[in-house]
Amino acid sequence: MDLTYLSLRYTNYDNFYNDPNVVEDAGIGPLGICGNQTTSQPATTFTQDVGRMLSDITDATPKTSNFYVASTTQITSNNATVYAFAQCVENINKGICESCINNAYTSISNCLPSAEATFISVGCFARYSVTPFFNDNQTVDITNFLKGNSSSKVPIIAGAAAGADSPELKGAINYNYKDLQLATNNFSEENILGKGGFGEVFKATLEDNNIVAVKKIQVWDAKAKAREEFENEVKLVSDVHHRNLLRLLGWSSEGSNLLLVLEYMPNGSLDRFLWGAKKGTLNWKQRYDIIFGIARGLAHLHNEFHVKIVHRDIKSSNILLDHDFQPKIADFGLARFHPEDQSHISTKFAGTLGYTAPEYALHGILSDKVDTYSFGIVVLEIISGLRCTDMSSDKPSTDYLLEHAWKLYESRKHVMLIDETLDPKEHEEHVKQIIEIALLCTQSPASKRPVMSEVVSMLPKGLSVGNRQLTRPTLIDHHRRVHIGSSNKHNVSGMPKESDTKLQLQSVEAYDEVDVMEKGMNVQKRA
Structure with a gap:
């Protein structure tokens, strides 16, 4: 009709x-x-x-x-x-x-x-x-x-699917290693876009003059971790298409040479604009659009794709920005399928401490709410311009960002969290509401956090969390203390009661290798 x-x-x-x-x-x-x-x-x-x-x-x-x-x-x-x-x-x-x-x-x-x-x-x-x-x-x-947008490449990718060697890798082109080696000028230092726990990313110019990014997986154990990382990312991402998820264009696997061909993001990673060379250049509209885009990408992974995918490593360095500063979630090497009929799965920790939900870092309990927690931390970073592992500048405080944000919220001064490079008066009420949503996303237990589709609904008009109750989040600091949230609950509009109970941990397996919280490093203990 x-x-x-x-x-x-x-x-x-x-x-x-x-x-x-x-x-x-x-x-x-x-x-x-x-x-x-x-x-x-x-x-x-x-x-x-x-x-x-x-x-x-x-x-x-x-x-x-x-x-x-x-x-x-x-x-x-x-x-x-x-x-x-x-x-x-x-x-x-x-x-x-x-x-x-x-x-x-x-x-x-x-x-x-x-x-x-x-x-x-x-x-x-x-x-x-x-x-x-x-x-x-x-x-x-x-x-x-x-x-220059990812979607315009869809017909090319779909038409080349027959060139892939495996039916599990359909939707991505099987590139020749030598062609990618040439396109990156033999993986030269001047073409490096970034470095991660499993290798380096290079800018590459293909024969048709299209610019792409090539992720070279560092192989120190080709039979285990690196190859698992590579295959996991290819299988997961080749069929996932969303404007806020980085598109996998192709791959190459010749012996120990494992390469992923990805969209090229001209503005690089978000962290450059928060505390790197471009610090302070993002206005509030750009920051809000980035927050909203990340939320939409996660909602797609959790609720809109035919299977639920948990990313496990949402952080500012894994958010890439296109020419219009629209965000795309990158690096799916640690991502995992999540069975729909299970509330959570149990697995060893893999991710980046500081961004990781406490129930996952301490007990290996993995659900989509782990990504929700990480999203809340990234939102606080975007608003404050501070790393999640930065200590508060309020001497002699040694609070990390989440605890600092919570204390400001408790005293109804969370406007003080806003990056000094922004004009807080122009968007003060909107930013305060987004801070409250971020704190809602970091609540414990995980059942208190909204699913990402709810977050997407909250964000467009800066909706307050309304009557949903906020409690002090569980916090892990570099002394390996867990701060257990107060049982005194309160509404966003209510005056909170101060309470702080601390539990000293004798040992935390995920922290044993190095004090990663203090140094901001990755721990790659694989499931």
């Missing part, structure tokens, strides 16, 4: 088209409507193909002259066609359109694998359906608007 939607509005609010935080009419916010029928196509294939198209449309719509895109995609399993379009009102600017369309994307992609979904708000509209609602000759060519 062909449906036509008409929106008519008048208002005496003369700044409507310039205010991205405009209050919706009559207190009614944006409306997302999921169809009541699930697609007859294979659910996994349908979700991936349509999700990829929606991501492309989201990228392209704010860049077109009239803020309008209509597109179709074929479901790879049987060539069925899905139709989709998005449009912003023309009077608004690109930034407001982008924000609105991002909300639309989050809303309707959550409906997959429904056969159709619609998003309606004052500023924009979006829809997809298996039923045609425009003619095939009315589509918009969005190829030019996707240059």
Whole structure:
């Protein structure tokens, strides 16, 4: 059935088209409507193909002259066609359109694998359906608007899937090692983009002049850890497509030479902009967009993909920024599948202390709430411009960032956490609300933390955590003490009671190799 939607509005609010935080009419916010029928196509294939198209449309719509895109995609399993379009009102600017369309994307992609979904708000509209609602000759060519973006490479990757050696690695190109060696100028020092626990990442220019990043896995035990890391990342990421997850373009495995070919992110990692060479150059809008993008990427891994994936190593150095400072979660070497029918799995610790939830670092209890905790820590870093292992500057305090943030919140002074390079007055209330959401994400036990889809819903309008109760988080410091949260609970708006009980640990297996909390190093004890 062909449906036509008409929106008519008048208002005496003369700044409507310039205010991205405009209050919706009559207190009614944006409306997302999921169809009541699930697609007859294979659910996994349908979700991936349509999700990829929606991501492309989201990228392209704010860049077109009239803020309008209509597109179709074929479901790879049987060539069925899905139709989709998005449009912003023309009077608004690109930034407001982008924000609105991002909300639309989050809303309707959550409906997959429904056969159709619609998003309606004052500023924009979006829809997809298996039923045609425009003619095939009315589509918009969005190829030019996707240059340099990951989604534009999808047809190339899909077409080259037959070149892969293993069916488990479908969706990624099997590159020749010598070609990548040439593209990186023999893995030269000047081409190094970064270094990690399992190797180095190089900038590479391919024969077609496309720039990519090549991750060279350091092999000191080719039969175990390094190869496991390599195979794990390829298998997990080759089928995962989301605008906030770094795209795996290809791979190469020749003997002990293990290489991953990834999207090139021109702005590098987030930590450079928080405490590195670019410190203080991000404004609040950019920081908020990064926070929101990380949340969306994690929500996709946990709830929107056909299996649940726990990343296990969310930290600022694993968040990469594209040319528009949009974030992409990187480094899936430690990621693990999470069975849907289990609340958690037990495994040895692997990750980065300071970002890791206490129940996982101390007891090996792994769930998606471990990523939620890490996300909360990264949010505090983004807002404060401080490392999670930095000590508070309030002498003689030796608090790490989370405890420092909590104490400021307890005294209702959490505005003091805001990076001094930002103007706190301009966005003070919004930032305070995001700090509260970050603290909610770091609560213990894990059941107190929201799932990431809830966080995505909280963030767009800076929603307060409302009546949800906050308790002092469990804290681990460099003296290996665990601070057990107070039993005195309180609302965000209530005055907290101060209480701090400390439990001295005799030994913590995850810390035995080195005082990683103090030095900010990785511990790679593998499951």
